[in-house]
Amino acid sequence: MPVLEIKDLHVSVETEQGTKPILKGVDLTIREGETHAIMGPNGSGKSTLAYTIAGHPKYHVESGTVTLDGEDLLDMTVDARARAGLFLAMQYPVEIPGVTVTNFLRTAKTAVDGHAPAIRGWIKDVKASMANLRMDSSFADRNVNEGFSGGEKKRHEILQLELLKPRFAILDETDSGLDVDALRVVADGVNRAKEATNLGVLLITHYTRILRYISPDFVHVIVDGRIAEEGGSELADRLEDEGYDRYLAAGKVN
Amino acid sequence: MSKQHSDGGWGLVPIQSRAGRFSSFDVADFEPVSGFEAEWKYTPVRELAALLDGALDGARYDVAIEPGVGESRGISVDWVARTDPRIGSVGKPEERGSANAWTGFDHALAVTVSGNERAEVTLSRTSFGTSARAAHLFIEAQPGSNGVVVVNNSGHAMLSENVEISVGAGAQLTVVSVQEWDHGATHLATHFARLGKDARLRHVVVSLGGSIVRVNTNAHLAEEGSDVELFGVYFADAGEHLEQRTFVNHDAPHSKSRVSYRGALQGDNARAVWIGDVLIRPTAPGTDSYEENRNLLLTEGTRADSVPNLEIETGDIAGAGHASASGRFDDEQLFYLQSRGIPEAEARRLVVRGFLASIIQRIGVEAVQARLQDAIEEELLVSAEGAAS
Numbered sequence: 001m002p003v004l005e006i007k008d009l010h011v012s013v014e015t016e017q018g019t020k021p022i023l024k025g026v027d028l029t030i031r032e033g034e035t036h037a038i039m040g041p042n043g044s045g046k047s048t049l050a051y052t053i054a055g056h057p058k059y060h061v062e063s064g065t066v067t068l069d070g071e072d073l074l075d076m077t078v079d080a081r082a083r084a085g086l087f088l089a090m091q092y093p094v095e096i097p098g099v100t101v102t103n104f105l106r107t108a109k110t111a112v113d114g115h116a117p118a119i120r121g122w123i124k125d126v127k128a129s130m131a132n133l134r135m136d137s138s139f140a141d142r143n144v145n146e147g148f149s150g151g152e153k154k155r156h157e158i159l160q161l162e163l164l165k166p167r168f169a170i171l172d173e174t175d176s177g178l179d180v181d182a183l184r185v186v187a188d189g190v191n192r193a194k195e196a197t198n199l200g201v202l203l204i205t206h207y208t209r210i211l212r213y214i215s216p217d218f219v220h221v222i223v224d225g226r227i228a229e230e231g232g233s234e235l236a237d238r239l240e241d242e243g244y245d246r247y248l249a250a251g252k253v254n
Numbered sequence: 255m256s257k258q259h260s261d262g263g264w265g266l267v268p269i270q271s272r273a274g275r276f277s278s279f280d281v282a283d284f285e286p287v288s289g290f291e292a293e294w295k296y297t298p299v300r301e302l303a304a305l306l307d308g309a310l311d312g313a314r315y316d317v318a319i320e321p322g323v324g325e326s327r328g329i330s331v332d333w334v335a336r337t338d339p340r341i342g343s344v345g346k347p348e349e350r351g352s353a354n355a356w357t358g359f360d361h362a363l364a365v366t367v368s369g370n371e372r373a374e375v376t377l378s379r380t381s382f383g384t385s386a387r388a389a390h391l392f393i394e395a396q397p398g399s400n401g402v403v404v405v406n407n408s409g410h411a412m413l414s415e416n417v418e419i420s421v422g423a424g425a426q427l428t429v430v431s432v433q434e435w436d437h438g439a440t441h442l443a444t445h446f447a448r449l450g451k452d453a454r455l456r457h458v459v460v461s462l463g464g465s466i467v468r469v470n471t472n473a474h475l476a477e478e479g480s481d482v483e484l485f486g487v488y489f490a491d492a493g494e495h496l497e498q499r500t501f502v503n504h505d506a507p508h509s510k511s512r513v514s515y516r517g518a519l520q521g522d523n524a525r526a527v528w529i530g531d532v533l534i535r536p537t538a539p540g541t542d543s544y545e546e547n548r549n550l551l552l553t554e555g556t557r558a559d560s561v562p563n564l565e566i567e568t569g570d571i572a573g574a575g576h577a578s579a580s581g582r583f584d585d586e587q588l589f590y591l592q593s594r595g596i597p598e599a600e601a602r603r604l605v606v607r608g609f610l611a612s613i614i615q616r617i618g619v620e621a622v623q624a625r626l627q628d629a630i631e632e633e634l635l636v637s638a639e640g641a642a643s
C-alpha cells in the first residue's frame with residue numbers, strides 16, 4: 001500500500017547569521033487515502049516541511065529520511081519526486097512569463113506520465129477540470145500565474161492536482177486568501193482527486209474552515225520545528241478555541 | 255545646435271547627444287578607431303581591424319531569392335549601380351565601420367515593394383566566404399505599398415554593410431534581419447530607415463550566431479504620423495559578442511516608436527550590448543515613445559550592457575518611457591516547473607522560450623516565427639549540452 005514516510009527529519013537553512021535549524025526531528029506517516037492536517041504558528045516550519053519533501057534546494061536535510069513506498073525521495077531530483085507521485089500546491093505559486101497554462105499543463109502531464117496524453121481526451125479533461133474549478137476558459141491562453149489573483153493562483157494549483165493525478169499531495173495553505181465560494185470549489189476539487197485516485201493528502205492550514213469540507217483523519221501540531229501534539233479532527237477545533245499558547249509556553253520562543 | 259537633456263531619471267548615465275553627429279560617406283573623413291570612443295567602447299574593435307581599416311571587397315555576392323525574381327507580384331529585387339539616385343537618400347554613415355562599407359561597395363541590392371497587397375520576399379545570404387567584404391542593401395516601400403522583407407544570413411562572413419530602408423507615405427513594411435552566422439564570423443551592419451507620412455515600419459533584428467555581430471538601427475520618423483517598431487531577439491553563446499544600437503529620431507508631429515529588445519546569454523564570455531538612443535526633437539510634438547531591453551543571464555561568465563538614452567527637446571509629448579533589466583535565471587521558476595515533473599533542461603528551455611516569446615510573437619511573419627522558435631530550441635539544446643559537458 002502506497003505510503004509517504006518522514007522519519008526524524010532535521011532541516012536547516014543558510015542565513016546571513018549562519019546555519020539556522022528549522023525542523024528538529026519530524027516523524028509523519030501518510031498512507032494512501034488518508035488526510036493529515038498540519039497546523040501550527042507562523043514560522044514553526046510547516047512550509048519548510050513541504051518544500052523539503054518536494055526538494056527545494058534552499059532547504060538542507062541534516063538528518064532523517066523521507067521515503068515514498070520505501071524509495072528514498074531525498075536522493076531524487078525535484079522532477080523525479082513529482083514523477084514518483086508527489087505534488088506540492090504552493091503557498092506562493094510562481095509566475096512564468098511567456099509560458100501559457102495550456103502549454104505548461106501539457107508539458108507537465110507528458111513529463112509525469114512519460115508520454116504525451118491523447119489529445120482529444122486531454123483537452124476534454126482540462127476543460128472539465130477548469131469548469132469544475134470555476135476557472136474561465138480564457139485562463140488556458142494566459143501565462144502561468146501571470147497577473148492571476150491570489151485565489152486564481154490557488155485554483156490553478158488544484159487544477160494541476162486534478163490533472164496530474166499524483167499519489168500524495170501537500171497543500172501549503174491552499175485555503176488562504178480564498179473567498180467562501182472559492183474555498184468550497186477548491187475543497188471539492190481536492191475531494192474529487194481523493195475519490196478518483198485515493199490520494200493521500202498533507203494539508204497545511206491555519207483555519208478549521210477548510211477542514212469542514214476536507215475532513216482530516218489526523219491533525220498534527222508543529223511548534224518550533226517539532227510535532228507538539230497529534231490527534232483527530234477534534235484537535236483542530238480545540239486549537240481554534242485555545243490557540244497555540246499552551247505549546248509556546250512549554251517550549252521556547254525564538 | 256542641440257542641447258543635451260536628461261529625463262531626470264538617469265542620474266549619472268552620461269548622455270551624448272544624437273543630434274548633430276558628424277557624418278560622411280567617405281571613410282577617409284573618419285579618425286581611426288581606438289576603442290575608447292563612446293561609439294566603440296563596448297565592441298572588441300581589435301578583432302575588427304580588417305573591417306574598420308582595410309580595403310573591402312565590394313563585389314556582388316550570391317543571394318538566393320524566394321520567391322524567385324519575377325514570380326512575386328508587388329516586390330522586385332535587382333542589382334543596381336552605386337550611382338543609383340536612391341542610394342544615399344536615406345542614410346549617411348556616422349562612424350568608420352559604416353563609412354568603410356559605403357566607400358567599398360560596388361553594386362547595391364535593391365528591393366522594391368510596390369504592391370498594395372501584402373507580399374513577402376526572403377533573401378538568403380549564405381556564402382560571403384572569408385575575405386573582408388562590403389555590401390549595400392536598399393529597401394524601398396513605395397507609397398501605399400505593403401510588404402515583408404526577410405534577410406537570412408548564415409555561413410561564414412567578414413562583412414560590413416549598410417542597409418537603407420525607405421518607407422513611403424502610408425506604406426506598411428516589415429524588415430527582418432536574421433544573423434545565424436557560423437562561429438568566427440564578424441558582421442557590422444547599420445540600418446538606416448526613413449519613414450514618410452503615416453508610414454509604418456516593423457524592423458526586427460535576430461542575432462543567434464557569429465563571433466562579433468553588431469547591427470545598429472537608426473529610424474528617422476521624418477513625417478507626421480509615422481510609426482516604427484524596432485524589435486530584437488538575440489541568444490549569445492560562449493565567446494559571442496552580439497551588439498545592437500538603436501536610434502529613434504522623432505522629427506515630426508505625432509510620431510510613435512516602440513523599441514523592444516530581448517536576449518539570453520549562456521556560456522563563458524557570452525556578451526550582449528544594447529544602447530537605445532531616443533531623440534525627440536522640437537519638431538516632434540505629440541510624440542509617443544517607449545523603449546525596453548531585457549536580458550536573461552543563464553550562466554556565470556556572461557555580461558550584458560544595457561543603456562537607454564532619452565533626449566527630449568519638446569515639452570509637448572504624449573509619452574516617453576524606458577525600461578532596462580538584466581537578471582539571472584530565476585531558480586524559483588525552475589523549481590516550480592520541476593515540481594510538476596518537468597526535467598531541469600526542459601524547464602530551462604520553457605523559461606527561456608517564454609522570455610523571448612513576447613518578442614517573437616510580435617514579429618507577425620508566421621514562417622519567421624516558426625523558424626525562430628526552432629532555431630532558439632536548437633540554441634538551447636546546444637547550450638544544454640555545453641552546460642552538461
Ligand SMILES: Nc1ncnc2c1ncn2[C@@H]1O[C@H](COP(=O)(O)OP(=O)(O)OP(=O)(O)O)[C@@H](O)[C@H]1O
Pocket residue numbers: 013014015016020022040041042043044045046047048049
Ligand atoms: N533564508 C532564511 N533566513 C532566515 N530564516 C529563514 C529563512 N528561510 C526560512 N527561515 C525561517 O524558517 C522558519 C520556518 O519558516 P516556514 O516558512 O517553514 O514557516 P511556516 O510554518 O510555513 O509559517 P507560515 O505559517 O507563516 O507560513 C521561519 O522562522 C523563517 O523565518
Ligand SMILES: [Mg+2]
Pocket residue numbers: 046047048091172173
Ligand atoms: Mg508557510
